[in-house]
Amino acid sequence: MDVQSSQRHAGPLSRERADIDYKNELNSEQFAVVRDAEGPCLVLAGAGSGKTRTLVYRVAWLIAHGTPADRILLLTFTNKAAHAMLSRAAALVKGEVKGLWGGTFHHIANRILRVYAGKLDFKPQFQILDEDDAERLMRSVLVTEGPHAAGSVFPKADAVRRVLSFAANSGISIEHAIDDHYPQFIKFKNFFPEFARAYEEKKRAMNAMDFDDLLVNLLRLLEQFPQVREKLSSRFKYVLVDEYQDTNRLQAGITHLLASVHGNLLVVGDDAQSIYSFRAADIGNILEFTDRYPKAKVFRLETNYRSRPEILTLANESIRHNSARYKKELRTSRKSGIVPLLASAPDPEAQASYVVAQVLARAEAHMSLHDMAVLFRASHQTLELELELAKHDIPYLKRGGLRYFEQAHIKDVLGYVRILANPADELAWRRVLQLYEGIGAQTADRIWRLVKQSPDQYLTIADEMKEMQGLSSRVERGVGEVWDDLRAFAISAVKGPGEIITAVLARRYREYAKDAFDDAEERILDLETLANFANRYQDLSALLADAALGEGFRGEVKGASMAQDEDKLILSTIHQAKGLEWKTVFVIGLVDGHFPNARTLERGKELEEERRLFYVAVTRAQEELILTYPETSYLSSGYLLGRPSLFVRELPKKVYQRWMIEDGGGDDAGMIDIDEEGDNADGILGKVIKTMRR
DNA sequence: ATACGATTTTTTTTT
């Protein structure tokens, strides 16, 4: 319908690409979305149903029919998804996506807030705090504001921050968040508002926002400044959102307002793949979309192009144990293949050597490593596997766990950059100061209190410092070195951000790293790469913002430093694997206590989310699915005699084949009969045997 | 009093 009308506004139609044959390259369900998604639209798309493809073609269609790329906003959930989608769209329309706004919510919020920071009383160079920063800042709040009653077990900084974060993201009060989601903190409820206030105050003083603030402040900006809202939402003629099931209330509010002028809001999601409720993602956004937008068109993509029917059967059998869901059964267009395998190993070592043997067998049969992936619930589950892979010289890339920018050496060095960019950055000061011999938490605190009084004159403070009482000569020397260094780095700063890092490395950190880390060489190499990368920026705060948001770096820097197209096996958390697919998928560690996670086993509501996670994992597989679990494994409390995961036990036996892995040669923990059908009644603790061994 | 090294505990998932 709108094809003709939008063509009329198309301007120079000569550029329209006749070479995309939409009808042929898409199925009829997908084509309907690409052609008709005007106004509010909800696309319910099952796993592997070509949802990314549909979005990419929709973008191409819009551009081909005259919408300038810079009037399209494409919101995705991860940086990786954003890049993948933009490059696919670029390939389709031959580079005409330039100017398209695409990225994560946080990325887009950052971009908009840089322009309008002033309206919210931030300076435009505001600093972004990553999770580690936020936790440290909260820790310093608890030191001053926390109750000092000895012996009282008080929630840790990270826990406090989580509560506040959850409240912010779901748009509920702190009290409410504690009552409903963190009942263990009810007796401390009265303290939280005070912590929140002190935390806010510290952030303000630093001109800093944490991840949540990016969303909160963008929403506030749109709500409180109608001219801004008008301007932005007029600009974005089309707003497209991927993975809508994982958006939270703030994000739904933001998309609502950004699309408020044109009303063209296209959201795509799958309620069965909602796995981020711990971050306050709200399935209600999808389930109630048609209530919020009564005129919304609803599309369904229910044909799976990815997986063999045997794999899909297993997935469907699993997800049907969940009660809260849209009724939807995935059909596959593919021919019958191999029945999924469930393999049990005596211990994690045997599990690892089994996976490696299977990988090697496939590699020998000329399968590329990048066509296989090993998925897991939590990143520490790969320990044995990584050892085994190293032993066999198999190159791999692990996703999940510590991020590049959260590693100590990176944060240390960027600490100097942060001080130079923003001398009011309390966290950077504390971190950098404690790198020096003789300066610990106490001295760092005293120095910071002095700096705080006039941050902009920090270079001249050194003299006052000397007059501080009771400085031992060791401390005094340390303080002297700090300022000598800072003066030197301030001079390098003129030449660009990369020069600062080079100078830090040359003047101090190279030596420091050799003492502090046993893998110093690798880390120094890392930092040299970082220096190179940083030189692409002129603006320190732009560099730091991208660092905090994880933008660009992981893929580019690391990829460039390694052999670019070396074939690698992917190890990934299931969360990071969302939206991806491989021919062969291993899901390891399927034991009660690990997956489902011990914490969620105790709470019924979260168990459904955990099951959706399992669903996401198995639906990544195209040809082959191999599930494994160790019969004994390891929890912080001791050995866990595992029974296979609930998610496996509840499946009908006919959907998988069974396989027993022989002991790989590691020390045998003794054969114990696993009660596979075991009743759920005895909690996992009953199965934990404390051992003295460690 | 403070720094720092050794020991113990604890760890989901992500922007």
Place this chain on the structure above:
DNA sequence: AAAATCGTAT
């Protein structure tokens, strides 16, 4: 692996 805790050195 990193933080919290504890004990010793400066």
